[in-house]
Amino acid sequence: xxxxxxxxxxxxxxxxxxxxxxxxxxxxxxxxxxxxxxxxxxxxxxxxxxxxxxxxxxxxxxxxxxxxxxxxxxxxxxxxxxxxxxxxxxxxxxxxxxxxxxxxxxxxxxxxxxxxxxxxxxxxxxxxxxxxxxxxxxxxxxxxxxxxxxxxxxxxxxxxxxxxxxxxxxxxxxxxxxxxxxxxxxxxxxxxxxxxxxxxxxxxxxxxxxxxxxxxxxxxxxxxxxxxxxxxxxxxxxxxxxxxxxxxxxxxxxxxxxxxxxxxxxxxxxxxxxxxxxxxxxxxxxxxxxxxxxxxxxx
Amino acid sequence: xxxxxxxxxxxxxxxxxxxxxxxxxxxxxxxxxxxxxxxxxxxxxxxxxxxxxxxxxxxxxxxxxxxxxxxxxxxxxxxxxxxxxxxxxxxxxxxxxxxxxxxxxxxxxxxxxxxxxxxxxxxxxxxxxxxxxxxxxxxxxxxxxxxxxxxxxxxxxxxxxxxxxxxxxxxxxxxxxxxxxxxxxxxxxxxxxxxxxxxxxxxxxxxxxxxxxxxxxxxxxxxxxxxxxxxxxxxxxxxxxxxxxxxxxxxxxxxxxxxxxxxxxxxxxxxxxxxxxxxxxxxxxxxxxxxxxxxxxxxxxxxxxxxxxxxxxxxxxxxxxxxxxxxxxxxxxxxxxxxxxxxxxxxxxxxxxxxxxxxxxxxxxxxx
Numbered sequence: 001x002x003x004x005x006x007x008x009x010x011x012x013x014x015x016x017x018x019x020x021x022x023x024x025x026x027x028x029x030x031x032x033x034x035x036x037x038x039x040x041x042x043x044x045x046x047x048x049x050x051x052x053x054x055x056x057x058x059x060x061x062x063x064x065x066x067x068x069x070x071x072x073x074x075x076x077x078x079x080x081x082x083x084x085x086x087x088x089x090x091x092x093x094x095x096x097x098x099x100x101x102x103x104x105x106x107x108x109x110x111x112x113x114x115x116x117x118x119x120x121x122x123x124x125x126x127x128x129x130x131x132x133x134x135x136x137x138x139x140x141x142x143x144x145x146x147x148x149x150x151x152x153x154x155x156x157x158x159x160x161x162x163x164x165x166x167x168x169x170x171x172x173x174x175x176x177x178x179x180x181x182x183x184x185x186x187x188x189x190x191x192x193x194x195x196x197x198x199x200x201x202x203x204x205x206x207x208x209x210x211x212x213x214x215x216x217x218x219x220x221x222x223x224x225x226x227x228x229x230x231x232x233x234x235x236x237x238x239x240x241x242x243x244x245x246x247x248x249x250x251x252x253x254x255x256x257x258x259x260x261x262x263x264x265x266x267x268x269x270x271x272x273x274x275x276x277x278x279x280x281x282x283x284x285x286x287x288x289x290x291x292x293x294x295x296x297x298x299x
Numbered sequence: 300x301x302x303x304x305x306x307x308x309x310x311x312x313x314x315x316x317x318x319x320x321x322x323x324x325x326x327x328x329x330x331x332x333x334x335x336x337x338x339x340x341x342x343x344x345x346x347x348x349x350x351x352x353x354x355x356x357x358x359x360x361x362x363x364x365x366x367x368x369x370x371x372x373x374x375x376x377x378x379x380x381x382x383x384x385x386x387x388x389x390x391x392x393x394x395x396x397x398x399x400x401x402x403x404x405x406x407x408x409x410x411x412x413x414x415x416x417x418x419x420x421x422x423x424x425x426x427x428x429x430x431x432x433x434x435x436x437x438x439x440x441x442x443x444x445x446x447x448x449x450x451x452x453x454x455x456x457x458x459x460x461x462x463x464x465x466x467x468x469x470x471x472x473x474x475x476x477x478x479x480x481x482x483x484x485x486x487x488x489x490x491x492x493x494x495x496x497x498x499x500x501x502x503x504x505x506x507x508x509x510x511x512x513x514x515x516x517x518x519x520x521x522x523x524x525x526x527x528x529x530x531x532x533x534x535x536x537x538x539x540x541x542x543x544x545x546x547x548x549x550x551x552x553x554x555x556x557x558x559x560x561x562x563x564x565x566x567x568x569x570x571x572x573x574x575x576x577x578x579x580x581x582x583x584x585x586x587x588x589x590x591x592x593x594x595x596x597x598x599x600x601x602x603x604x605x606x607x608x609x610x611x612x613x614x615x616x617x618x619x620x621x622x623x624x625x626x627x628x629x630x631x632x633x634x635x636x637x638x639x640x641x642x643x644x645x646x647x648x649x650x651x652x653x654x655x656x657x658x659x660x661x662x663x664x665x666x667x
Contacts, residue, residue, distance in 0.1 A: 022385045028488075045490040049382035054375070055629045056636025080643045087639050089308030118643040136636075148619055149493040174655040175662070180647035199647040219629050221490035245650040269642055270649070283643055 019066040020098040025049050029067035036225035041187030043138050048221040059218030061134035065115045071101030076111035081119040081283035108286045120202040122266050122287040125211035133196040135217035140184040140194040160192050186233045201244040201267045206232035256280040261291040333360035345586025346370050350627050351377025352506035354556050371631040378628050395560050403534035405463045413460035463532040473577045493619050504595040505584045508627025516594035519601050519615040526600045528563035535559045535587050561592035565600050
C-alpha cells in the first residue's frame, strides 16, 4: 500500500470498493463511453460524480479511467507530459489506493490505459491502448457562444460559422491564427471538438490513429471520443495552413533541441535555468528517458 | 494499483499533507472533539451539511475537523463520499407541515395561526463582543443549561404549525398548489441539459454554495431584477423522513433531518383565468441556513418570472447563469486548479505571441 495519506483519502483503501465509484456509476460511465465512440466527436452528457480531488484537477478523466480499469490493466498517469508532476503523482497515488491489482507504469508502451492532462505522448499509441484526456472545457463553441442550450443546437446543425469568423478576425488583427492550444478540430466530417488543452503540436496525432482517444469533462459533465481510424482535422482556411509550435531559434534560424536527449522533433518545455539562460527539454518524460536508454545502449 | 516509485511530486505532496496535519497539532490546544463542532458551531456545521448534500451530521463534523474549518473543503468531503454510495430508492414528497418546528417567522402578517416563534437567532442581537466568553469552563456550561431548562414549563408550545401561505390560498390570493405526478429530476444521476424542470432548479440550489446564491440573489434585490420578496414564512425544524418499507412499501419513519424552509411571496401576475394572484418563490435546504433559504427562494422566483415571460432581462433570471455557477464544489475546484502547472499551454501561448509579434515587426518594417 502506498504510504501517501493526503487530505481526504482513507489510509485504509479497503474501506472503499474497487475503483472507488459504486457499480451503478461505472455502468453509467461505460454506456456514455459506448455512445461517444458510436457518434465520434459528439459530447455525451453524463451525471459526473464528485471525486475526492477537486473539480478542474481531472475528475472527468479520472471517472473514465476508473470505469475502464480492471485488475489486469496497466496504467500510466501524466500531466504536462511528465509522470512526476504533482497532479499526476496525486492521481497515481489515488489509483494505487483504490485499484488493487492494477499495475502502475511510467513507460508509455507498457500501459493499457494512460490518463493525461495537456499532452499526447510522442510514442504513437497502439490499437490495444486507450488515452484518457482530462478536459476543462468540452465545447469549442464556448468562445463564441456562452449559452449551452444554443450551443447544442449549433452542434446538431454543424453550424460552426462563428468559429470561422473568429479565425478570420484573428487573421485581420494579427495576420496569424492566435489559438495556441485547445485547437478546434473537426471529427469525422461533422462535430468540431475541443481536443482539451493539448498544444497544436499534438493535434495531428488525433487523425487516423490506431488507439482510442476518450475525453472526460468532470465539471462540465460531458464525455466524447475520437475512435481509432477516424478523421480529425484542425479547422483552418484553404490559404492559411495549420501551424504547430515552431521552437525555432530566432538567432540561428534552427530548431531548439532537448538538452537531455538531443531530440529535435519533440514538444519542448522552455524554462529559465538558475543563471537566467533559456533551456529546452522534452515535455514527454517517458519519451526522453527512452531515447536516453537507446543512446546509452548504442554506445 | 501498484505504487510506482517516482521522484519529485509524490514526495512534495506527502510532505505537504504532513505539514497540514502538524499545523493542526502544534501548540497547546486540546484536540477538537466532533461533538464540540456540532454543538458549538452548529451554523457552520449546517452549512457543510447543506452544501455537501449528504445528511450525515457526524461525518460533517469530521469533514470540518479534517479540512481545518474550510467550509468549501468540508462540504467537498461529504460530496466525494456520496460518490461511493448507490441510490437505494426514492421517497414520496415530504410535507413540511409535519416539521417539529424550532423557529418560524412571517414578515407578511403581524400575527399568524399558531403564533410567531422567534427561536434561536442572532437577528436582533447586538454584535458587541462578550469578552467573558474568552474564558469559559465546563461548570459555566452546566450553569447556562440548568438556568435555561430549570424554569421551562413543559410543552408550552405545539410541535407542529399550519402554513402561513394556506391563509392566502384560502382567500384565493395565491394560486392553489398544483399536484404533480412528475418524478423529480435527480441532479446526482442526470446532468443539467437546459431547459431543466423546476425540480432540477430547486435541487441544484438546495446544495448550492451559500455565498454564491447570496451574491446572485442580492443582485436581484438591489435592482438587477424585480422580485421584491416578502417572507411569507421562514421555518426551521426537524422533518421526519418517511422511507418506503422494503417489503410492504408502506412509508415508515427512518429518522429526521434538520431543514430550513422559506416561502417568499412576490408581486402579482395576470393569470389565464383572469384574476391576478401573488406569486411564490421556494427555498429549502438541510441544516439551519436562513440566508441561503431566502436567497434560494428569491432566485427560484426570479428564474420562474423569466420562464413565464419567455425573456431573461438579468443574470439572476437566467437558469443557466444561476444554476451552473452556484455549486461551491465545482467553482472552488476550478478556481483552485489554476494553481496547477500549465506550462505546456503557456508554451503554446508564447509561440503564438512571438509569431504575432514577428508579423507585426515585419509590417512595421515594410516600406509605406
